[in-house]
Amino acid sequence: MWIWQQPDWPSRQLDASQVFRYDHAVLAPFLRELHFLQGVLLGKMGVQNNQQAALDTMLANILTSSAIEGERLNHSVVRSSLARKLGIDEPQSVATTAQSDGLAAMVTDAIGNWQQPLTLARLLQWHAWLFPTDSSLMQREQIAQRVLGGQLRGNEPMQVVSGRIDRPKVHFEAPPRDVLESELDCFIDWFNRSREDANLDPLLRAGIAHFWFITIHPLEDGNGRLARLLTDLALAQAEHQSIRFYAMSVAILERRSSYYDILEQSQKGDIDITGWLLWFLDTLAASLKQVLADIDQTLQKTRFWQRVDQTQLSKEQVKVLNRLLDGDFSEGISNSQYGKVAKVSPATASRHLAQLVEMGCLVKTAAGGRSTRYVISK
Numbered sequence: 001m002w003i004w005q006q007p008d009w010p011s012r013q014l015d016a017s018q019v020f021r022y023d024h025a026v027l028a029p030f031l032r033e034l035h036f037l038q039g040v041l042l043g044k045m046g047v048q049n050n051q052q053a054a055l056d057t058m059l060a061n062i063l064t065s066s067a068i069e070g071e072r073l074n075h076s077v078v079r080s081s082l083a084r085k086l087g088i089d090e091p092q093s094v095a096t097t098a099q100s101d102g103l104a105a106m107v108t109d110a111i112g113n114w115q116q117p118l119t120l121a122r123l124l125q126w127h128a129w130l131f132p133t134d135s136s137l138m139q140r141e142q143i144a145q146r147v148l149g150g151q152l153r154g155n156e157p158m159q160v161v162s163g164r165i166d167r168p169k170v171h172f173e174a175p176p177r178d179v180l181e182s183e184l185d186c187f188i189d190w191f192n193r194s195r196e197d198a199n200l201d202p203l204l205r206a207g208i209a210h211f212w213f214i215t216i217h218p219l220e221d222g223n224g225r226l227a228r229l230l231t232d233l234a235l236a237q238a239e240h241q242s243i244r245f246y247a248m249s250v251a252i253l254e255r256r257s258s259y260y261d262i263l264e265q266s267q268k269g270d271i272d273i274t275g276w277l278l279w280f281l282d283t284l285a286a287s288l289k290q291v292l293a294d295i296d297q298t299l300q301k302t303r304f305w306q307r308v309d310q311t312q313l314s315k316e317q318v319k320v321l322n323r324l325l326d327g328d329f330s331e332g333i334s335n336s337q338y339g340k341v342a343k344v345s346p347a348t349a350s351r352h353l354a355q356l357v358e359m360g361c362l363v364k365t366a367a368g369g370r371s372t373r374y375v376i377s378k
Contacts, residue, residue: 003267004175004183004215010271011179011186019190020208021272030281031201037288038239044295045245053245055082058107060247065228068253078103102129110229111244114236117192120184123218124150126229130222152180153220171264174217183216191230195237202238206231207280211273214263228252251287259283301325304376308361316342317352321361324376332365332373 003009010019045053059079066073076094081104083090106129109122116122128150158174175183190212194205213227228249236242252259258279266276304325310318320341324333333341339349353374356362362374 002173003269003271006271008271010190010212011183019212019271021270022204022274022277023272026274027204027277027281030278030285031203034203034281034285034288037285037292041245041288041292041295042239044292051086051088054243055079055086055088057244057247058082058104058111061228061232061244061249062103062107064247064249064253065225068228068249068256068259069224073103074100082108098132102132105129106229107232110233111236112242114233114242118188118230118233120188123184123188123226124152126226127151127219127222130225147221151220152184152218153177158217172217172267174215180216180218184218187212187216191234202234203281203284204277206234206238206284207277208273209234210280211263211266211276215267246287246291248284248287251283251290254286255283297325297327308359312359313356313361314352316344317356317361320352321356321376324362329373332375334370334373338374 004011059075059082062078062082063073063075076092077096077100080090080093081096081100082088083093084096085101085104085108106126109129110126131147131149133149155177157176159170160172161168161170187209191209194200195202197205210227210231213230214223217223219226231248232244235248236244262276262279266273301322304321308321313321320333320338323329323341329337335346335349335353338344338353339346342349342352344352353362357364357374360377363377365373365375367373
């Protein structure tokens, strides 16, 4: 029995306000940590120019959400579409496509208009932007298929299947087409009403929305990407702002195998989705921690160059120091590595490193001889 066949599935209840069961005591520690991390991030980003950060985060979400589905997009083309949509001047803008412009329109509408209610028409518009009329679905097993954007799926059963043709394994089956509209109505109504529910943590709401939409699977293709877009919308609503500083799809891509595993496992049980929500919150925490680590690294780099006079350094020394500050050599850089990065002789590398130590830019690690490494001085 699939989860949507359970007698207490939300669309079968007169009151769908309590849509799923979960163990709040198990989830509470994750929620406390996440709210703390959100506060730290918003505090660190509050004094900065956020327009560029918004562009970078939207770009990362678009690229990685597509990569989760096995589709590789052109970074520069999508960036140009986003920049134009956000009104940001890019020094190296490139020609865009209907697909990249559609992706930019989809994400900026979902996040930029976070205060607007969710409707079926809005969902279908996102799908139309995801699959514009002059683009076709990527080839899978050398069979080119066309996806009609802006339309709900057809009457064929929606199944995710693997294995031999004569012995298929059904990983997931969505509700049948004849109940699809009522299922969507129930979901959309809950999504809009739950935003004002003081008893529902907004981060849990984002996780529930992601899982519920995936379960309904209302579209021929693009269900995963729109589920992740709905997650971004729910998180924007939780933070009451359209500027996103972290891209959850990046962390999902890194955990893609476990992402599909937990979704499949959760489809086969009852409506207790504690396991899914644990995975979701842990992945969200990983996204926040990575952004905070990147910010700390950027601040460390800024502080370093505030105390170091670059005019006293060669261009090779500046290049190597920047590589170290970017974390490229986590255990420090050796004489031979310096020579390769800076493209200088071993003797010049030794002289450069000695100068950087004397100036207080680098310090030697405890290991001696050929194991000697140089790290940024604190």
